[in-house]
Amino acid sequence: MQQLDSTTANPSDVAAGGGDFFGIPYGWPLALAIVALVIVMWIARQPMHRIVRQSFFFLGYMFARWGSALLDHGRRAREVTNEKIASQRADELQDRMLHLEEKMGKRTEQLARETGPILKKLDKATHELATSANAISDINLEDAAERAFRAALPSMESSRGLSKVEKNIAQNTARTMNERLAPLRPALITIRNESPRLKEVAEKLVKIEHDFNKNASDVNQAFSEFEEIVRSEDRKKIAARASIVVPWLIAVLITTIALAGVFLNFFLIERPMAEIVGEGARIGGIGLPTFAAIIVIFLEFVTGVILMDSAGFTRLIPAFHSMSANGRRVMLIVSFTFLALFSVMEMTLSIVREQIIEQDRETDRLAAQIIGPVLVAPASSVDAPAATDAAAPSQAPQRANVFGLELSTFAQLILAGVIPWLLAAAALPLETIIRNSVFIVSIFASFALIFLGFICRTISALFKNIGVFVLAIYDFIIFLPLFIQRYVQARRAGDAGSPRPRAKDDDFVLNDPAPPKAPKREKSRQSEPELEKAS
Amino acid sequence: MMRYLAGAACGLSLLALASCGLVTSTNRSVFFVFDVSGTYVKSVPDATKMANITIAKLLPGDWVGASQISACSFSEKEIILQRQLPTTPSLAAEGKRELFNEFAAYAAQVKSAKYTDIRGAIAQASFELKQRPEEKRFIVLFSDMLDDYSKSCDTSEIELDLKGIHVVAANVIKSDPADPQKYLDMLKEWEATVVAAGGTWSLVTSPDLLPKLVTGV
Numbered sequence: 001m002q003q004l005d006s007t008t009a010n011p012s013d014v015a016a017g018g019g020d021f022f023g024i025p026y027g028w029p030l031a032l033a034i035v036a037l038v039i040v041m042w043i044a045r046q047p048m049h050r051i052v053r054q055s056f057f058f059l060g061y062m063f064a065r066w067g068s069a070l071l072d073h074g075r076r077a078r079e080v081t082n083e084k085i086a087s088q089r090a091d092e093l094q095d096r097m098l099h100l101e102e103k104m105g106k107r108t109e110q111l112a113r114e115t116g117p118i119l120k121k122l123d124k125a126t127h128e129l130a131t132s133a134n135a136i137s138d139i140n141l142e143d144a145a146e147r148a149f150r151a152a153l154p155s156m157e158s159s160r161g162l163s164k165v166e167k168n169i170a171q172n173t174a175r176t177m178n179e180r181l182a183p184l185r186p187a188l189i190t191i192r193n194e195s196p197r198l199k200e201v202a203e204k205l206v207k208i209e210h211d212f213n214k215n216a217s218d219v220n221q222a223f224s225e226f227e228e229i230v231r232s233e234d235r236k237k238i239a240a241r242a243s244i245v246v247p248w249l250i251a252v253l254i255t256t257i258a259l260a261g262v263f264l265n266f267f268l269i270e271r272p273m274a275e276i277v278g279e280g281a282r283i284g285g286i287g288l289p290t291f292a293a294i295i296v297i298f299l300e301f302v303t304g305v306i307l308m309d310s311a312g313f314t315r316l317i318p319a320f321h322s323m324s325a326n327g328r329r330v331m332l333i334v335s336f337t338f339l340a341l342f343s344v345m346e347m348t349l350s351i352v353r354e355q356i357i358e359q360d361r362e363t364d365r366l367a368a369q370i371i372g373p374v375l376v377a378p379a380s381s382v383d384a385p386a387a388t389d390a391a392a393p394s395q396a397p398q399r400a401n402v403f404g405l406e407l408s409t410f411a412q413l414i415l416a417g418v419i420p421w422l423l424a425a426a427a428l429p430l431e432t433i434i435r436n437s438v439f440i441v442s443i444f445a446s447f448a449l450i451f452l453g454f455i456c457r458t459i460s461a462l463f464k465n466i467g468v469f470v471l472a473i474y475d476f477i478i479f480l481p482l483f484i485q486r487y488v489q490a491r492r493a494g495d496a497g498s499p500r501p502r503a504k505d506d507d508f509v510l511n512d513p514a515p516p517k518a519p520k521r522e523k524s525r526q527s528e529p530e531l532e533k534a535s
Numbered sequence: 536m537m538r539y540l541a542g543a544a545c546g547l548s549l550l551a552l553a554s555c556g557l558v559t560s561t562n563r564s565v566f567f568v569f570d571v572s573g574t575y576v577k578s579v580p581d582a583t584k585m586a587n588i589t590i591a592k593l594l595p596g597d598w599v600g601a602s603q604i605s606a607c608s609f610s611e612k613e614i615i616l617q618r619q620l621p622t623t624p625s626l627a628a629e630g631k632r633e634l635f636n637e638f639a640a641y642a643a644q645v646k647s648a649k650y651t652d653i654r655g656a657i658a659q660a661s662f663e664l665k666q667r668p669e670e671k672r673f674i675v676l677f678s679d680m681l682d683d684y685s686k687s688c689d690t691s692e693i694e695l696d697l698k699g700i701h702v703v704a705a706n707v708i709k710s711d712p713a714d715p716q717k718y719l720d721m722l723k724e725w726e727a728t729v730v731a732a733g734g735t736w737s738l739v740t741s742p743d744l745l746p747k748l749v750t751g752v
Contacts, residue, residue, distance in 0.1 A: 279594055279595040279624070281560055282558070355625070363628045363632060366635055367584075367591035
């Protein structure tokens with residue numbers, strides 16, 4: 001735009017000077033164009049409004065619909081997930097209850113065997129105590145003392161001095177009392193012996209009762225939780241109570257450690273696998289020995305999964321659930337045997353690996369050594385090429401060995417033997433990972449749907465408001481003719497005596513307020529004209 | 536039932552087709568060419584040592600050939616050996632040791648030639664390599680790269696076809712230390728010749744670089 005200098009020139013002069021706006025020269029042509037545009041816009045107001053409304057409001061409406069649908073789907077997905085989590089928790093509790101029930105059943109069988117001797121002992125001890133007590137109660141001490149005293153009298157009469165008499169009385173009474181109380185002693189000994197046994201037996205019985213009560217309490221707790229899960233309407237609360245992430249994280253951690261073992265295993269068997277499958281081919285860009293090693297590891301893992309499932313530790317394979325106990329036992333033995341064979345195979349491969357490394361080292365040494373006329377006999381084994389350098393082995397220091405193997409080879413052997421079993425153990429957390437991953441993905445998916453729904457609704461509000469804003473701007477541009485139009489309409493309406501037409505056919509009012517709702521009391525009064533007539 | 540069978544058949548066919556494309560070979564063929572003309576014959580033991588070091592790094596299943604540059608090199612008579620290493624590591628190690636012995640025997644009884652038919656030797660090596668199924672093909676030349684053709688066997692004008700072949704010039708000794716430019720020009724000329732014939736060219740000066748270049752390890 002050109003700067004207008006009011007002191008030296010008028011707009012027309014400046015326009016004549018060459019300035020323009022979209023090809024329209026400044027000054028009166030531009031002013032005329034603006035007026036024309038405003039008039040055109042005023043004339044085209046209604047269709048333009050309709051276009052803007054249809055485009056922006058329609059988009060807003062579409063996004064609102066999508067948002068509602070997504071929110072609805074998200075909430076439903078969450079509900080379904082909650083229901084699945086609750087069902088899964090119920091299944092877990094059911095298993096726990098069955099397990100406890102089984103445990104209690106076995107304990108009951110044991111209890112009959114355990115309590116039989118205890119009760120016999122108790123009966124015997126009680127009987128002996130009762131006999132002793134009877135014996136004690138049968139003895140009349142007063143009578144015994146009197147009899148003892150009387151029995152002592154004749155000997156007392158034969159004595160002369162008073163002191164002797166007293167002494168005799170005491171001695172004779174004591175002896176006689178001792179004789180009379182002699183039958184009482186075994187009973188007292190029996191009481192002394194039987195009391196601790198009785199205490200011990202009673203303690204055993206208390207412990208058994210405590211164990212039983214604990215098991216019963218566990219069963220009750222599991223049952224009440226199970227019942228709550230089955231009956232409760234608040235599925236969200238029930239689902240929130242079941243921990244998903246923590247067991248999942250623990251399982252992932254354990255599996256990661258197991259996978260580290262897999263890598264170790266892979267490097268152990270990759271090279272010697274070339275002795276079995278050969279080298280020179282690639283499958284999908286992976287060398288054949290590498291591919292074979294990966295397959296062996298997968299097979300070991302699958303065997304481990306079957307072993308764990310057939311042993312009843314996991315429930316990954318549905319076929320095992322419906323299988324008979326005998327069938328599962330057969331599968332257990334088969335998978336155990338296969339895993340043992342894999343273990344032996346890996347141990348063998350670890351030795352082969354060492355041999356290959358040794359051979360390669362020897363070949364490299366020979367390659368660097370053989371020059372010119374030095375001839376070497378063809379090697380048939382690892383040890384044969386040593387002939388070319390006979391002095392070397394004798395000079396080499398003796399390495400520590402176990403069962404004729406170097407320590408490192410022996411360590412490899414142990415590792416190779418153990419790793420297949422560790423891989424099998426990795427199947428244990430796999431169940432938790434698979435099951436909880438499904439729940440976690442479901443929850444995230446439901447949240448994603450809800451979030452998308454929220455975004456759609458936000459976009460919807462945005463489109464609607466942009467539409468309103470555009471209409472307002474449009475009307476602001478043509479405010480002058482619009483004002484005149486409204487003024488004229490108001491005048492005409494005033495002349496005719498009719499009330500002013502409202503927003504239905506007046507697009508200028510964008511947000512026509514809704515008519516105020518009548519109070520309920522007024523409504524009820526207005527809706528009964530019959531009563532008015534009657535009165 | 537028929538639908539299931541048809542589906543299974545289609546699936547298997549697709550799997551078989553995919554498998555065909557998935558399985559590829561990693562083997563390479565390496566052809567060593569020893570120059571026995573003039574004074575270079577004294578370098579043959581060193582050259583065989585370099586060849587041994589390279590062979591030691593080859594993988595099971597790789598193919599090895601060897602010939603010599605003489606007065607008329609484009610001939611089966613000049614071929615020293617051709618052998619494929621077994622595919623298992625232990626047998627391959629034995630095969631490599633046998634090759635070492637053969638090279639040692641060759642280096643012990645090698646005789647000098649009057650002329651240097653390098654072009655004929657390359658053509659011979661290229662011809663042999665073209666028969667091989669391996670995708671990666673190498674010609675390793677142990678020579679001073681100074682050709683000298685006899686009148687009876689002048690191959691200087693023959694056309695070379697080195698498509699898909701990597702030519703490696705190793706142990707190129709400097710015959711005239713007083714004229715480095717001549718040496719460099721000669722190398723450039725050979726590079727241009729190889730590239731023009733569709734091959735690729737490398738110069739190896741250090742013995743440890745040759746196995747790396749050939750095996751990629």
